[in-house]
């Protein structure tokens with residue numbers, strides 16, 4: 001399988017925050033945001049692997065700023081690390097007030113997806129082609145997070 005760069009599988013997704021997405025204060029619900037993060041991340045992993053993927057792990061997520069009803073959110077998902085069958089994807093979330101043009105970085109989450117066949121068995125994926133210094137830096141940090149996840153899983 002030909003290696004693929006993070007650039008080739010990157011996903012950018014923009015949504016408008018509607019009343020149904022919000023809590024009683026008019027802020028985007030955490031669960032709704034996590035759903036969008038999961039979908040954006042899965043699409044990047046599927047583009048990388050050309051396979052169906054399942055979510056194996058989501059690292060802790062912090063909500064740094066509330067996102068208000070009527071604002072736009074943009075999610076940027078990028079594959080940062082690839083193992084044999086699993087991939088780490090970083091998803092960054094930005095809010096945007098389209099009336100003022102103000103943009104804010106609100107969240108970053110790291111998710112692990114596993115490529116599976118039609119019987120839900122893990123299947124091998126193509127390697128990650130690190131093109132830029134940023135790719136290499138993110139890949140090194142991702143390898144450390146991956147080791148920590150495996151260590152935690154083995155302790156369970």
Ligand SMILES: CC(C)(COP(=O)(O)OP(=O)(O)OC[C@H]1O[C@@H](n2cnc3c(N)ncnc32)[C@H](O)[C@@H]1OP(=O)(O)O)[C@@H](O)C(=O)NCCC(=O)NCCS
Pocket residue numbers: 053054055056057082083084085086087112114116120121122149150153
């Ligand atoms: C994820 C899943 C396919 C892994 O299956 P498994 O039998 O444990 O398979 P393996 O032990 O061969 O692991 C496959 C890969 O997943 C990785 N993995 C499994 N659990 C993990 C975890 N908690 N965190 C990080 N990576 C994990 C393994 O390290 C391995 O990676 P590698 O091939 O790149 O080295 C299986 O646990 C599963 O189906 N889980 C449910 C997924 C789900 O329903 N998600 C929600 C809806 S999409």
